[in-house]
Amino acid sequence: MASDKIDSEEAVVAAFWAPLAAGFPGAFGLKDDCAAIAPEPGCDLVVTADAVIEGVHFFPGAMAHEIAWKALAVNVSDLVAKGATPFAYVMMIALPGAPERRWLAAFAEGLHRAQEKFGCRLIGGDTDRTPGPLSVSITAFGSVPAGCMVRRSTARAGDLVYVSGTIGDAALGLDHRRDVGLSAYYGRTDRFSKPVPPVALAPVLRHHVSAAMDISDGLVKDFRRLCGASGVGGRIEAKSVPLSEGALAVLIVEETSIERLITGGEDYEVLATVAPQHAADFEGAARTAGVSVTQIGVIKEAAHGVRVIDAAGKDLAFATTGWDHFAP
Amino acid sequence: MASDKIDSEEAVVAAFWAPLAAGFPGAFGLKDDCAAIAPEPGCDLVVTADAVIEGVHFFPGAMAHEIAWKALAVNVSDLVAKGATPFAYVMMIALPGAPERRWLAAFAEGLHRAQEKFGCRLIGGDTDRTPGPLSVSITAFGSVPAGCMVRRSTARAGDLVYVSGTIGDAALGLDHRRDVGLSAYYGRTDRFSKPVPPVALAPVLRHHVSAAMDISDGLVKDFRRLCGASGVGGRIEAKSVPLSEGALAVLIVEETSIERLITGGEDYEVLATVAPQHAADFEGAARTAGVSVTQIGVIKEAAHGVRVIDAAGKDLAFATTGWDHFAP
Numbered sequence: 001m002a003s004d005k006i007d008s009e010e011a012v013v014a015a016f017w018a019p020l021a022a023g024f025p026g027a028f029g030l031k032d033d034c035a036a037i038a039p040e041p042g043c044d045l046v047v048t049a050d051a052v053i054e055g056v057h058f059f060p061g062a063m064a065h066e067i068a069w070k071a072l073a074v075n076v077s078d079l080v081a082k083g084a085t086p087f088a089y090v091m092m093i094a095l096p097g098a099p100e101r102r103w104l105a106a107f108a109e110g111l112h113r114a115q116e117k118f119g120c121r122l123i124g125g126d127t128d129r130t131p132g133p134l135s136v137s138i139t140a141f142g143s144v145p146a147g148c149m150v151r152r153s154t155a156r157a158g159d160l161v162y163v164s165g166t167i168g169d170a171a172l173g174l175d176h177r178r179d180v181g182l183s184a185y186y187g188r189t190d191r192f193s194k195p196v197p198p199v200a201l202a203p204v205l206r207h208h209v210s211a212a213m214d215i216s217d218g219l220v221k222d223f224r225r226l227c228g229a230s231g232v233g234g235r236i237e238a239k240s241v242p243l244s245e246g247a248l249a250v251l252i253v254e255e256t257s258i259e260r261l262i263t264g265g266e267d268y269e270v271l272a273t274v275a276p277q278h279a280a281d282f283e284g285a286a287r288t289a290g291v292s293v294t295q296i297g298v299i300k301e302a303a304h305g306v307r308v309i310d311a312a313g314k315d316l317a318f319a320t321t322g323w324d325h326f327a328p
Numbered sequence: 329m330a331s332d333k334i335d336s337e338e339a340v341v342a343a344f345w346a347p348l349a350a351g352f353p354g355a356f357g358l359k360d361d362c363a364a365i366a367p368e369p370g371c372d373l374v375v376t377a378d379a380v381i382e383g384v385h386f387f388p389g390a391m392a393h394e395i396a397w398k399a400l401a402v403n404v405s406d407l408v409a410k411g412a413t414p415f416a417y418v419m420m421i422a423l424p425g426a427p428e429r430r431w432l433a434a435f436a437e438g439l440h441r442a443q444e445k446f447g448c449r450l451i452g453g454d455t456d457r458t459p460g461p462l463s464v465s466i467t468a469f470g471s472v473p474a475g476c477m478v479r480r481s482t483a484r485a486g487d488l489v490y491v492s493g494t495i496g497d498a499a500l501g502l503d504h505r506r507d508v509g510l511s512a513y514y515g516r517t518d519r520f521s522k523p524v525p526p527v528a529l530a531p532v533l534r535h536h537v538s539a540a541m542d543i544s545d546g547l548v549k550d551f552r553r554l555c556g557a558s559g560v561g562g563r564i565e566a567k568s569v570p571l572s573e574g575a576l577a578v579l580i581v582e583e584t585s586i587e588r589l590i591t592g593g594e595d596y597e598v599l600a601t602v603a604p605q606h607a608a609d610f611e612g613a614a615r616t617a618g619v620s621v622t623q624i625g626v627i628k629e630a631a632h633g634v635r636v637i638d639a640a641g642k643d644l645a646f647a648t649t650g651w652d653h654f655a656p
Binding site: 131 | 354356359360361362363364365366367369372373374375376377378379381383384385406407409410412418419420422451452453454456457458459460461463465467469470472474475477479480481541542557
């Protein structure tokens, strides 16, 4: 019977990572030192890099397949919001202690499901041991027609503001993990541990939006970033922010607040701005792609500031607008 | 006066990382979520990923600029050995505790020097805090004419075996750090903390060699890997392995052994195989590129095995052939 411990990096790669590279010729079965990407003619390669660390981005003891899914999903989310179609990624994983077959198999299965869902293949990486916590650092690659990467700095006054999907479900998922005594509605969504960025929206974005970014650190914070990068102001109507049935239920019984939902982060949905004359085409194309999009506000001149308006028409104020690693 | 602590990830990126992206349009000044690479027509993109972790790949308390240099150099080393010309990289850095300006400035200066030396630019990444040790995970990009990435699996019986530079200096540097009482010869080389992969050799390799890889885990171990991947055997003559003056001096006074030098690892030189009829051209082109290369052995049929022969013509045996993270 095979030991549950594995004694070489090459054995880990061959048993668990190499199957994830099947079908990508330039990955060379993960048997060489580098991968080769043959870019499609007329396309740019879009690149993003995000790490997830135990105790920072996921709870200690989180399930291996969930960690794997999330590590890939947060990167895919960035690509999608830039209008790029994901196709490959490399992974650097730092394992605390000797890796166990069962854990590695579950992790690889999570990666497998995520890459099938998102349409990409593992093409290389690095497997290390660390005296610290588990960390998974992924660099992901997408493709866009040359010069067509969607930027966050190109929103214009008068553009309409949209989000994909629903907002706040990950925040509720996080709250539920921290306090399982909370109402059962919290448990309805598993968006904190299993975000699903809307890959089908990528081609829609590159044809129809003026600017976009993904929502990772909270809708309010990321909206401010988009406005700041574009040198504009803007307004979000809190009552227009799309909520899941679960979130709405929790909000109604006042176990959470709209402030919590729109600043909680980890939504991994898309925030986009669309010129009014393209709004109908954008909405139609999103519908055809099977992705719900909702108009939640409008871009204004910079002098307007960046504001969130409640149902009574008053400005909402926030103690914190979202997540920052380095906040005091 | 500015505080020595920094309180936002964006401030770290703007102050320390963004200057390293200057001159690469698709990095967008590190102000967007992704970078865009416009591939040269007719070229493949070569991708590699390697992390360095405090306490694993460098000593706790190592100097910031040395850590930065090494983190980039180990990636450049992989690209160069594949015949790829480095041009860009992304970096995911996990910082223990709040980052200090002085440390970040020294780290950025080390990256700056390394990227000037190696000809590449920072184009993106992720800056996190970690409850664990400092880790720096880099994914680096190089360019080769389409289909021309040099492989490790394409050596043929009869090929000559070459290495670039000198072997064993990093092992001596490591020994010296562990025991400063060792002779002053050890201190002559700083190849453990500051490896310098031979970037100028990349175009020479893609024109003249049959197979190549970089030497990171020890010459003997990596030679075995190359032979294994190529399905061949091979022989290295230990007396032919090029040594620096410092290494030779330590060897003569018997403070180290040839076994230590050729299994120590972290050389970040190139191991290459060359068909005999191309050897003169390869040596000439390497000379023109200003990189020393030395023939140290020959590729044999698989039945010959992989052997290292001492000055007396006897087989050398090794307790360990090189470094493995997961060795028991």
